Amino acid sequence: MTEINKLKTSKVVFVFSILTSIFWCLGQLVDVYKFQIVGVIFEILWLPMIALLFILPILSVIFFCKRKV
Numbered sequence: 001m002t003e004i005n006k007l008k009t010s011k012v013v014f015v016f017s018i019l020t021s022i023f024w025c026l027g028q029l030v031d032v033y034k035f036q037i038v039g040v041i042f043e044i045l046w047l048p049m050i051a052l053l054f055i056l057p058i059l060s061v062i063f064f065c066k067r068k069v
Contacts, residue, residue, distance in 0.1 A: 013059055020052045 023045065026032075032042040 009063065013056060013063065016052055017056055020049055020056065023049045024053075 027042065027046075030038075033039040
């Protein structure tokens with residue numbers, strides 16, 4: 001991979017990590033079912049966020065190992 005692609009990939013992983021963290025914190029702090037539209041958005045987004053929760057650490061370890069070599 002070129003250095004530019006590595007930088008872009010690192011930024012994408014970082015942004016997804018931040019978005020997943022924000023989603024989790026909002027789900028803990030806010031009553032998402034108080035308003036129906038917020039509950040609908042939460043229900044639509046929870047599966048992709050759960051997937052990211054498991055995929056992001058794996059990607060981080062893979063990129064860490066590649067960079068270390």
